[in-house]
Every structure is written in C-alpha cells, then in structure tokens.
Amino acid sequence: IICSWKKSISNIKDVFEFKGKMGSGSFSEVFMVREKTTGKLYALKCLKKKHLAHSNLENEINVLRRIKHENVVGLEDFYESRTHYYLVMQLVSGGELFDRILDKGVYTEKDASKVIKQVLQAVSYLHENSIVHRDLKPENLLYYNTDENAKIMVSDFGLSKTMEHGVMHTACGTPGYVAPEVLAQKPYSKSVDCWSIGVITYILLSGYPPFFEDNETRLFSKIMRAEYAFHSPFWDDISESAKEFIRNMMEKNPTKRFTTEQALRHPWIAGDTAKDLDIY
Ligand code: ADP
Numbered sequence: 001i002i003c004s005w006k007k008s009i010s011n012i013k014d015v016f017e018f019k020g021k022m023g024s025g026s027f028s029e030v031f032m033v034r035e036k037t038t039g040k041l042y043a044l045k046c047l048k049k050k051h052l053a054h055s056n057l058e059n060e061i062n063v064l065r066r067i068k069h070e071n072v073v074g075l076e077d078f079y080e081s082r083t084h085y086y087l088v089m090q091l092v093s094g095g096e097l098f099d100r101i102l103d104k105g106v107y108t109e110k111d112a113s114k115v116i117k118q119v120l121q122a123v124s125y126l127h128e129n130s131i132v133h134r135d136l137k138p139e140n141l142l143y144y145n146t147d148e149n150a151k152i153m154v155s156d157f158g159l160s161k162t163m164e165h166g167v168m169h170t171a172c173g174t175p176g177y178v179a180p181e182v183l184a185q186k187p188y189s190k191s192v193d194c195w196s197i198g199v200i201t202y203i204l205l206s207g208y209p210p211f212f213e214d215n216e217t218r219l220f221s222k223i224m225r226a227e228y229a230f231h232s233p234f235w236d237d238i239s240e241s242a243k244e245f246i247r248n249m250m251e252k253n254p255t256k257r258f259t260t261e262q263a264l265r266h267p268w269i270a271g272d273t274a275k276d277l278d279i280y
C-alpha cells in the first residue's frame with residue numbers, strides 16, 4: 001500500500017516554526033506553528049510514538065483526513081518522525097467554550113441552545129461517518145474566532161476511534177462526562193457522545209456539573225445509576241423543555257437515549273422553547 005498522505009521527516013522544525021505551546025496532555029502537546037513554505041498558521045499536535053505502541057493511529061488518521069464539516073476542526077496534514085506523530089490541524093483562535101461564557105456575564109437558554117445545536121450537527125456528521133468522539137467536554141469545544149457570534153468547533157479526536165468493526169470496549173474519557181455504560185464496562189457506541197452532550201448542556205444551564213463527589217468510587221456509582229437532579233433554586237427558572245431535553249440525553253439506558261438526529265428535532269433545539277431570559 002502506498003501512503004501518499006504520510007510524510008516521513010527527520011526534524012519537524014525543518015517544516016514548521018514553533019510559536020508557542022497551546023496545551024498539553026499526558027500523551028500529547030499542542031503548539032501554534034507557522035508552515036515555513038506558505039507562512040500559514042496551524043495547531044500542531046505532537047504525539048510520542050512510545051505512548052502509542054498498541055494503537056492504530058495510522059488507520060484513524062486515514063479516516064479523520066476525510067472529515068470535513070464547518071463545526072469540526074479539520075485535520076490538514078500528517079507527519080511522522082522516528083519518535084513522533086504530528087497532526088497538522090486547522091488553527092482556531094476563539095478560545096474554549098467555558099472561558100468565553102465566564103467572560104460574557106449574561107447568558108440565556110437561547111444562547112446555550114445555539115451552541116448545543118452546532119455541537120449536535122458536528123457530532124451527527126461524525127456519527128454518519130462511523131466516528132465516535134468519546135471525549136466530548138467543554139475543553140474540546142473551541143470558538144472559531146473572537147467574534148461575538150463565532151461558530152463552535154469540535155476538536156480533539158485523540159481518543160476517537162472508527163467503529164466499522166462494531167461496538168467498542170475501551171474504557172476512556174473524562175469521568176464527569178462519561179456515560180454509565182462506559183463505567184459499567186459494557187459495550188458502548190455512538191450514544192456515549194449524546195450522554196456527554198447532555199452533561200455539557202446541564203453545565204451550560206446551571207453553571208455546575210450534574211455529578212460532583214470528592215470520592216471517585218462514589219462519583220462512578222452516581223454516574224452508573226444516572227443519579228442527578230435539577231436542584232432548586234438553580235433550575236427554578238429553566239424551561240421544562242430544557243429539562244426534558246437533558247433527561248433524554250442523560251438517559252441511563254443507551255438504547256432509549258436520544259440520538260443526535262432525535263436531539264436535533266427536539267423543540268429546545270429546533271423550535272422556540274429555549275427561553276431568552278438571562279441565566280447568570
Ligand atoms: P489533549 O489531548 O491534550 O486534550 P487537545 O487536542 O484537546 O489535546 O489540545 C489541548 C488544548 O490545545 C485544547 O484544550 C485547546 O485549548 C488547544 N487547541 C487544541 N487544538 C486546537 C486548535 N485546532 N486550534 C486552537 N487551539 C487548539
């Protein structure tokens with residue numbers, strides 16, 4: 001097989017000028033870089049090969065390269081050195097979802113509904129392409145630019161995996177956002193992303209997470225039983241339609257849970273039931 005998309009290089013600094021670190025995790029670092037030949041700016045995700053010994057990154061990359069959606073951070077190119085893989089991603093400059101909400105001061109159900117609709121459209125597209133994101137959380141939702149009405153972009157497919165071979169089994173993701181069936185180590189699928197979108201909606205409307213425990217065992221057991229509530233007074237002025245939307249997304253049984261298609265048809269997203277009142 002000839003891999004025309006895979007570029008082997010000895011030193012990534014021959015291709016890109018490094019501008020600054022934008023983020024780092026346990027397996028990767030993200031830098032802002034300038035491509036020397038074109039002068040174009042990108043976000044470069046650097047992954048150490050030794051952490052990825054048993055993963056199937058090259059197959060995943062091949063799938064991600066075909067992904068093109070206005071609300072999904074695009075993968076533009078891919079390099080490999082002796083020690084690293086490098087993902088060249090479209091650079092977005094608007095910052096993370098929550099940072100902006102904190103700055104904004106006023107926030108309405110309508111604002112939240114518009115954000116969630118874009119996330120649903122992006123994730124629906126990924127699901128149509130047999131990709132489950134698996135790590136949907138606020139840090140992975142970025143604004144395209146600093147405009148007030150900038151679109152939201154779904155990023156970080158580090159944990160995504162194609163599902164062409166059926167259901168997936170790996171337990172991963174961030175505890176507060178993972179679905180009950182993931183923690184219960186049952187087979188899981190696309191529906192885990194819908195649970196996470198439900199959790200994100202919950203936080204957008206209340207300012208606090210649906211599950212909070214200092215003790216991880218207790219946190220896991222609460223999530224596994226889908227034990228959450230709409231506490232007074234925080235939820236008193238939130239519409240019944242928003243709560244019904246969340247109940248359908250944060251449904252314990254993955255076969256009864258809303259799909260992205262059902263979510264996109266719900267009146268809180270598609271209709272006019274999202275209130276225009278300030279939440280905080
Ligand atoms: P990790 O696997 O470490 O979570 P991410 O891909 O989420 O890696 O990147 C870490 C951080 O870098 C993000 O939370 C975001 O702030 C920033 N970042 C990632 N991708 C981009 C991008 N395409 N444009 C701008 N900033 C980005």
Ligand code: MG
Binds near residue numbers: 156
């Ligand atoms: Mg991330």
